[in-house]
Amino acid sequence: MKNIVNKLKKSDFADKITLILAMLLLLVLFGSLNRNYVTFANIINILIACSLTGFVAIGETNLIIAGQNDLSAGSVAACAGVLAALLSRAGMPMPVALLAAVAAGCVVGAVNASLVTFLKLQPFIATLATMSVVRGLAYILCDGKAVGISDKTFIRMGTYRLFGVLPIPVLVLLITFIVFGILLSKTYFGRSIYVLGGNTYAARLAGLNPTRIVFKLHIMESGLAAFAGVLLAARMNSGQPQACDGLEFDAITAAVLGGTAFTGGVGTIFGTFLGMLVLQSFKTGLNMVGVPTFWQQVAQGCLLVVALSFDFYRKHTRDKHALAESMAARNAAAPKAKG
Amino acid sequence: MLHSVEFRHISKFFPGVKALDDISFLAESGQVYAFLGENGAGKSTLLKILNGDYQPDAGEYLINGQAIHFSTPKEAIAHGVSVIYQERQVLLDMTVAENIFLGDWPKKMGGMVDAELMRRRAAEIAARFGLDISPDTKVGTLSIAHQQMVEIMKAVNRNSNIIAFDEPTASLSDSEIDILFQIIRQLKEEGKVIFYVSHRMNEIAQVAQKVIIFKDGQLVDVVDQATTSEDEMIRLMVGRSLGDIFNELPRSASRGEPLVEVKDLTTPYVSGISFTAYRGEVLGFAGLVGAGRTEVMRALFGLDPVYGGTITVEGKAVQPRSPAQAQALGFAMVPEDRKMQGILPNISVRGNITISMLKSLLNKWGFLMESKEEEIAQREIRELNIKTPNSDKLISQLSGGNQQKVILARWLETHPKLLILDEPTKGIDVGAKAEFYRIIAECARRGMAVIVISSELPEVIGLSDRILVMREGRISGEVMRSGFSEETILKYAMTDISK
Numbered sequence: 069m070k071n072i073v074n075k076l077k078k079s080d081f082a083d084k085i086t087l088i089l090a091m092l093l094l095l096v097l098f099g100s101l102n103r104n105y106v107t108f109a110n111i112i113n114i115l116i117a118c119s120l121t122g123f124v125a126i127g128e129t130n131l132i133i134a135g136q137n138d139l140s141a142g143s144v145a146a147c148a149g150v151l152a153a154l155l156s157r158a159g160m161p162m163p164v165a166l167l168a169a170v171a172a173g174c175v176v177g178a179v180n181a182s183l184v185t186f187l188k189l190q191p192f193i194a195t196l197a198t199m200s201v202v203r204g205l206a207y208i209l210c211d212g213k214a215v216g217i218s219d220k221t222f223i224r225m226g227t228y229r230l231f232g233v234l235p236i237p238v239l240v241l242l243i244t245f246i247v248f249g250i251l252l253s254k255t256y257f258g259r260s261i262y263v264l265g266g267n268t269y270a271a272r273l274a275g276l277n278p279t280r281i282v283f284k285l286h287i288m289e290s291g292l293a294a295f296a297g298v299l300l301a302a303r304m305n306s307g308q309p310q311a312c313d314g315l316e317f318d319a320i321t322a323a324v325l326g327g328t329a330f331t332g333g334v335g336t337i338f339g340t341f342l343g344m345l346v347l348q349s350f351k352t353g354l355n356m357v358g359v360p361t362f363w364q365q366v367a368q369g370c371l372l373v374v375a376l377s378f379d380f381y382r383k384h385t386r387d388k389h390a391l392a393e394s395m396a397a398r399n400a401a402a403p404k405a406k407g
Numbered sequence: 408m409l410h411s412v413e414f415r416h417i418s419k420f421f422p423g424v425k426a427l428d429d430i431s432f433l434a435e436s437g438q439v440y441a442f443l444g445e446n447g448a449g450k451s452t453l454l455k456i457l458n459g460d461y462q463p464d465a466g467e468y469l470i471n472g473q474a475i476h477f478s479t480p481k482e483a484i485a486h487g488v489s490v491i492y493q494e495r496q497v498l499l500d501m502t503v504a505e506n507i508f509l510g511d512w513p514k515k516m517g518g519m520v521d522a523e524l525m526r527r528r529a530a531e532i533a534a535r536f537g538l539d540i541s542p543d544t545k546v547g548t549l550s551i552a553h554q555q556m557v558e559i560m561k562a563v564n565r566n567s568n569i570i571a572f573d574e575p576t577a578s579l580s581d582s583e584i585d586i587l588f589q590i591i592r593q594l595k596e597e598g599k600v601i602f603y604v605s606h607r608m609n610e611i612a613q614v615a616q617k618v619i620i621f622k623d624g625q626l627v628d629v630v631d632q633a634t635t636s637e638d639e640m641i642r643l644m645v646g647r648s649l650g651d652i653f654n655e656l657p658r659s660a661s662r663g664e665p666l667v668e669v670k671d672l673t674t675p676y677v678s679g680i681s682f683t684a685y686r687g688e689v690l691g692f693a694g695l696v697g698a699g700r701t702e703v704m705r706a707l708f709g710l711d712p713v714y715g716g717t718i719t720v721e722g723k724a725v726q727p728r729s730p731a732q733a734q735a736l737g738f739a740m741v742p743e744d745r746k747m748q749g750i751l752p753n754i755s756v757r758g759n760i761t762i763s764m765l766k767s768l769l770n771k772w773g774f775l776m777e778s779k780e781e782e783i784a785q786r787e788i789r790e791l792n793i794k795t796p797n798s799d800k801l802i803s804q805l806s807g808g809n810q811q812k813v814i815l816a817r818w819l820e821t822h823p824k825l826l827i828l829d830e831p832t833k834g835i836d837v838g839a840k841a842e843f844y845r846i847i848a849e850c851a852r853r854g855m856a857v858i859v860i861s862s863e864l865p866e867v868i869g870l871s872d873r874i875l876v877m878r879e880g881r882i883s884g885e886v887m888r889s890g891f892s893e894e895t896i897l898k899y900a901m902t903d904i905s906k
Contacts, residue, residue: 254774256765263762266753273708273740273748274817275731275763333753 086378087326087342091349098353105356112235116303118348119237120145120312122341123296124319126248127289129340132323133252134264134285135332136191138180140199142315144173144290145297146308147206152222152298153215153307162222166298173294176202177287184286185279199316206309215307226302237299244292249337261285265332321368322347325375347371409436410471410487410568410600412457417466419452426452428624430466434617436598439591441611441632444621444644445838446806447794450604453621454571457602458490459483470569489562490571497554497561499547504529506546507561532560536590552583559590570594571602576610577834580696588614606836608637620644645838652841653869656848662688662872664721666856667825669707672716676702677880680716684825684856689847691871692860694900699880700860701743704827708733708740720824734763739823741814743830743860749814750802757784757798759813764820787816792842808839815846826850829860844870864893876900 099106124141131137148169155165176198183194217223229235252258260281263271268278293315301307326343328335350371354364412434419427427449434440442450455461456468459477467474470486477483497506504525505512513521529542538556540549546557555575562570572591576584591614595601603615611618612632620627620643627643638648663686672680677699684690692700705711707718709727718725720736727733733740742748751759761768761780768776768783784798791812795805802813811831818826828847832840847870851857861867867874868891876884876899884899 250774256769256773256775259758259762259765259775263751263754263758266751267747270748270751271762273710273730273742274751275734277729277731331753333751 084327084339084342086375087339087346090346090375091342094346094349094353098349098357101357102353105353108233110352110356112233112238114345114348114352115238115241116235117352118344119235119241120296120300120315121318121322121348122241122344123244123292123299124289124315125322125340125344126244126337127285127292128316128319129323129326129328129335129337130248130252130261130285131191131289132265132320132328132330133332133335134261134281135266135268136184136282136285137195137320137330138286138289138293139192139195139316140176140180140202141289141293141319142312143199143202143206144176144293145300145312145315146310147176147202147209148173148294148297149301149311150206150210150215150307150309153217153301154209156217156219156222157215162219162225165222166225166295169298170291170294173290173292173297174287175290176294177290178283180290181283181286185282203309210307210309212309214309217301217305217307222302223305224302226299226304237303240299245337245341249341252337257281257284262333265334318347321372325372346375409598411435411469412569412600413467413469413472414453415467415469417453417456417463417468419456419461420464425624427456427463430626432619432626432629434600434602436600437595438617439595439601439603439615441615441618442602442604442621443611443618443640445836446808447623448621448644448836449624450621451573452624454490454573454602454604457483457569457571458488484565484567487566487568488571489565489567489569490573491555491558491562491575492573497546497557499545501546502542503533503540503544503546503549503557503560504542506557507532507564509561511565528564529560532563535563536560536593538590550583552579552586555579555587556590559594563594567599569600569602571604573604574606574834575603576605576607584610606834608640611640612637622646641837645841647841649837649841649865649869652844656844656870657852658848658872659687659852662686663854666721667707668717668719669703670717670719672703672706672718673714674702674706674711675714676711677706677877679881682875682882682885684858686824686854686856687851688872689851689857689859689870691867691874692858692877693862693864693867693874693896694877694883696862698877698900700877701829702880703877704740704829704858704860707825707827708738734821734823737822737824738827739763739818739821739825740827741811741818741829741831743833745807745811745814745833750810752801752803754802755799756788756793756795756802756805756813757781759802760784760787760798760816760820763817783820787813787820791816791846808835808843811835811843812839815843819850823855825856825858827858827860830862831859832861832863832866840866864896868893868896 095106104110124145127141128138151172152165152169155168156162180195180198183189183197184191225236227235230239252261260276263274263276264278264281272278297312300311322344323335323340324330324343325346326335326339326341328340351364351368354367359367415431417427417430418425430449430453442453444450452461456463459480459482462476462478469475475486477486498509504522507529508525513524515521526542533540533542540553540556546554549557575587579587591601591603603611605611615632617629618632618635618640619629620640622644630640638650642648665683666686667684670681680703694700702711706713707727709729709732713726725736727736727738751762757780761783765775768780770776781798787793788795788798793812793816794809802810805813831847832843835843847857847859859867859870872888874886874891874896875882876886876896878900886895
């Protein structure tokens, strides 16, 4: 156990100190501006708001580490919400509607992966196309009108609170974060994601199967997006075709805030978790202290730039240390080479 | 006009390290000075002081007898110092003329770029060096060699009188190297001071007059290229000669059982390839670049389609269709292009070592056993003498030789029966080469079948027990160790025997 704690200290926590400080700063700042900000109810509210972005951010993190990305997540979430609502209205029980919608999401993921691996399209371009197609399908499915949900079980999935406090979406989100955190850092599959992000061809020569990994990642991401979309529909009592617009960008923002590098190979699920918290706390905070919506958008962009500047500065000083370290090691090892 | 560069007692320290220790020499117009030394000997630090990237901690730097101090590379450029790097710094989507004037485009009245002047100057420079490069060509459409020429044109256009080349031939073909050398000679004739950094002894012999030899941050000697033998230079920089190194290799007395038999193998690139690799034997593949040696190995490793022929491993017919399947058969391949095909750049040294055997490091729950992984990494770092502060270091931050050792370690950890090494010491300094030779010989002695592709004849001769020579996609000859000579191998490798 102590070992685990030490490891966390060494890697993630130390690395994420900026984000943790930012989080505390936000709590102090908004807490002093609005006394309702640092309350249990509000923190739960922030977590509920996170649940939509969070699922997608997990998938995006995986993809970005592997050198991929996905712009279609918002469309998939909306379409899945509409589909689940339609199925529910047609009399299907909640689990069937949920699974069918997630399965449909997975199909979109498989399509994305096919475009990327077989047609060799850039992930950005491939998913830009599916983003449009799937959004269109969402509108077509329901003829452009929101689909109301009356099934009580379905609605409870979005609104029921465990022990009266912990909403189901938040619980599931936390579990998903833990599962993917372990998957990424402790398993063979996780390692192969990092490997893929650097150099696909070298990964293949090292004995990996890049095509299969890319398929799995896109299917996971779209499945997660669909699941988030269904949860949102449950919370809203309806599937709405215009929902989740720009969801993928919030998710990517959370991942990047959390230290995921767009060049691939770098990032952690824990980082994304913090990134998501910072992003949502910031948004909720701005709302609660009455910053106008348009200015909120400006502020969100600035947050990203400021956070990344900090990161850049820290990396810069770290690289300097690393250089000195490696020169020292080389000198220490040099006498051996002579013999 | 004559130019000179002088370093007087230059030293450069990094925390805990003396990167350069009291370096003094004078370089003058009309000579090409080669920098020779192992990685970490101080060559690149010196280049960085030359071009103003680093500032010396002690000593004087003089150009044309005047002490100078550069605080940025830009100031060095203004004083006529240009360094041409291995990685080309050209913009592929811009024209030749635009690249030559990069960052300093001439302006007409009103601030518009003077495209006509740029084009004229570019054409002049191209004509002066007899280069067939049009000013309006997009640089991205040029061959790599010509892109490098554009860099040189850029240096000439800045009126640089001191030009340093940092491993310029790493990605050039033989004929392209000839063009480069012609240009370097012309620059020399024009009175420039030329520095040339390379690991390739034969290039230094062709182009340099003086060789400045570094070892561990110190200047060992400045010798005349013409009167100093290659072996002597290697001895100065490493402490021993290549001949000794090859003679001391551990060799098995006799080869073992046949391991891999290839019969009439035909792919899109090679045809009628038949040979047997034996346990305990180093089998060399010689031949010119493009003769099909790499392609034979690609077929064995499941990378190229096989049209005909058979591959058997220990008597069983096999058909590897992917590197993963080849690995399962006990094959391992250290590829030729370390950067594109070997290293996983974003991953730690540890991750790079263990990736191909990682599946055997899973516990019953499917989780990686990290302490075991670290043990393996530490063992390889120790055994192959990989110079890295720790196993967490990103592999891309190591020197080329150490990266190559990591790739080799990766494959040794899969406990291969057949180890294929494609140009294993390309671009690696002589000291690390010697280590590689020992490791390769040791692998064979321990019972692996080892195949080494090498374009360097002394290397393939010194290392192999038997050599197959390829020419134009076919095996053109087989030579046993007793019959090794450069002439015999060249005779089989060249179409034109008269050479």
